Amino acid sequence: MNWIISILIITILILIYSRQRSKTKREQYLSKLRSGWGKPKETPQYNFDLISSYHLATLNNSAFQNISDTTNQDLDLDDVFTFLDRTSSAIGQQYLYHKLHCIKGQSEVRELDDSIDFFIKNEHERLQVQLLLSSLNHKNVYYYHSLFTSDNTITNNKLKLAYILNTCMLISLGLSFINLLWLLPVILIFCINLVFHYKNKYAQYDQLNATQYFKQIHHTINKLHAFKKLSKTVDFEKTKKATDKLKALYNLTHIFNSDNMFKDEISTLVWLPIEWIKIMLNIELISFQLFLNKAKNSKKELTEVFESIAKIDVSISIASLSINNMLSKPTFSTTKEILIENLAHPLIENCITNNIHLQNESLLLTGSNMAGKTTLIRALTLNAILAQTIGYVFATKYKAPFSQISTSIRITDNLNENTSYYLQEVKELKNFIDQSKKTEPQIFVLDEILKGTNTLERISSAYAILKYINTANAIVIVSTHDLELIDLLQTHNYSCQYLQESIINNELHFDYKLKQGKPESTNAIKILELNEFPKEVTNLAYKTKKMFS
Template identity: 30%
Template sequence: MEIIFYVLIVILALVIMSILNEQSIKKRLRITLKNEWGKVPKETYTSEKFEALKKYYLAQKDDILDVDEITWHDLDMDEIYMLMNNTQCGVGEEYLYALLRKPCFSDKELEERNRLMNYFEENEEQRISIQSILHQIGKLSKLSIYDYINRFDNQKAKSNLVHYALNLCLICSALLIFIYPSIGGVSTLAFVAINVFWYYKERAVIEKYLMVFSFIFRLLDGIKKLYQLDIPELQKYTDQLKKDLAVFARIRRGSFLLAPTNSTGSLVDLFFDYIRMLFHVDIIKYNSMLKHFKKNVAILNRIYQNVGYLDSLIAAASFRRSLEYYCEPELTRSGSPKLTVTDLYHPLIDSPVTNSISEKRSVLITGSNASGKSTFIKTLAINAILSQTIYTSTSKNYKASYFLIYSSMALRDSLFNKESYYIVEIKSLKRILERVNKDIPMLCFIDEVLRGTNTLERIAASSRILCSLAKKNTLVFAATHDIELTHILENYFSNYHFQERIVENEILFDYKLYQGKAVSKNAIKLLNMLGYPKEIILSAENAAEEFQTIGEWSKLRV
């Protein structure tokens, strides 16, 4: 009897320590969330994680309206996502990825996103309370919650008879210790070993589903805490979450048997880990509730979307705070395609140079390598996406049409498909031509069109492709080294350029956008700066001057 008393004292002490530890963790979490607001998130990303993040988006994918794979990679949007991903739970980070891939064409929806972001920005205490709840739900680094929720139909529940029988044997063996200590002790040790072995054998088959089930129960617990905050500005979402939660009221009882009630861990959780291992309570619970989850997948998806929506917009609001400045864009559907932007900058560049432009015509941008052409058109494209997803532009003013957004920039040879650079490039351009439509203007960005072929055919073909796009419901921004295009396309394209100066054998770029065609001719001067032989430099200068005079290249003499 005395032993039992001491055991109870130890258990009570562990419970008290666990409660105090959990309270301390919650206090530290609130401080951390406050300090990390508006900062670049510290998150680890692997290829596996990104594959998991994509699952929800791929299930909602639209081949016409969305930011496609080529454009996403051209613009380094994974980097933008990582800069923004201050989400606190797994559904939030999956939803945020999908949100950035899917430009919105609804004024009402963008205004609602803006309303929520402004609320989270202006109400710190409420926001931190929401983030704390979401943080307790946690993340699954290598699994897509959405993907596994929608795989439940493929799972079959097994009978729990074996688990009940093993539990009964273990309990009887433990009781036998009080009658026949030696036999009971040996028997108990034997069934502990058998139960642990059987537990890990069964768990290995369904381990990922158990992790997702554990997550779902933390999610359901989090929902209850969310609507108990009683925030009027979120009532539209919390009322629906409360209604959906009621569907799972019965199976939520005893959910602690399946998993910890939060993702922070505690001594009590450690104790229950051993209980699960010995008595298989989590596997028993899994088998008993799988049918209920399979029946209510649609409701789980709605919960996923509502919680993911709120978490992703909190992250977007934090991203806004991290910016030097931003504006809320003005988007329109009326008239021909147009874009006006003031003091635009790239969110990934430290100390960026800003630029402004206002155009209703397509644009050709010329200039030397590294002068800023590609960075500028990438910055425009990124801002178009951010404006139509999180209603945010990294500029002081952004006015534009609602656009489909496509690019053809950072292309490579495809060794896997045995395709040359030129084949990859013309396929990329063809996909843009095929997606032009009369209902929604297209904003497209092309860097060095048809660079993979010879000069004669490149200029002939690229001028016609660009002209074809400019004639349609499209605003094209094309960067090129081919000065000839500025003349051929001057009836369809406005001309802008970037420039540089060579001072004391050093090349200087100001990264500013200027109107008109590029006029600097520094390529041959750079050869001199780098110490090329004088005869090569002089001959190249004479050849260039001769071509400008007579329009033909002379043969080199033997």
């Protein structure tokens, strides 16, 4: 009797310790969430193949514009994403990536405003929701969307074979009570089922991964429904109906994902005979194929659950972003106008801000080397995308047309297609010309246009192209070192502006502030001097420069 009491006491002590440990971990995580509010994640690891998989799976022609790979690279959107990302779940992370790379429509820009404001004002609910969503921060959660974004393979032949093998197994087992020789076909069928069972597991590895956290996602959405204050801001009617319809799927996952419940030596002893029974009667294979059949007919409900969780997580992420950053809501005009005050680039600490106003004109940006031309046009273009995707900009004021955006900033040779730098840029410029014929408003962004060819033809071609694409519904933002383009384009609705350096104590200083007109000086040869090039080189360079002046 004493040993029973001792076991009970030890069990109770283990339970108390386990509960206290869970409580301590919970408090530590809540403390981490409080201290991390308004800040980027600390040294996060990003698997962009998994993060982008939802976006790539949902690409379609119904969007106003899907951000191209070229623009993604030109603007370092992966780095921008890591700065914006303050999500707690893999689902939220995937949706934020999708939102950043897909311009849907003007009516959808402000869809998260109410929930963003809610999480800014309600710290207690926000912390509880973040804690809940953190349970979905596992790599297998990244596969969940494949249940509704892809056509999952449903093999009815496998089901038929499984049912035939089960029938044979049950008959053989029954006859074995009459004659033990019938155990031989039982063993044979078990071996066939064993191969069948594990072959199916490996063949449908990604699909099984998609279901690994189905139960946890189901629990999460139901717990979100229980937040009374949040329910007044977020409409859960659709997801409540969706979760009711998904109960059958939820129940099936207990069968083929049951091995996840057993993670130590003692529970493995329980798991082993269960696994044998599942193999003997093909229970896992049958239940998983039934799950896929039901999931195929439940894509709408699966999508609603995914998006509901994702939008809440993204709302918290944007709310956190707004705390220590200068954000404002954009307005969209129907005229050819850009008006931006205190424009900043989010990845530049203590960024020097600029004001830009273009009325029925485009921007020709010139200036010295290292003065910040490329950074400025990247900041402008990035904020144009942010305005139309997450609905916030890094500026105090932003007004522009709701536009499709094309960029040509970071061009390289394409060895796979055997195209040179110049030919690669020509192909991109041809795309700009095609885009300029569309009825939708356009923003074209070019950095140092046609720098891969000779001076005379570069200036001549650049002038012709820039004049052509500067249509009534297009705004062109172009930077160049070719000052000759100023005289050619300023009479064709181009605002000529520049960035300039100053030399103090024989050192270059940049104020990174935009100025109207033509640059007063150039600095390429001066930079050679400051880097201690031989006087023979710099003197000859100055002399040659005068010959062309």
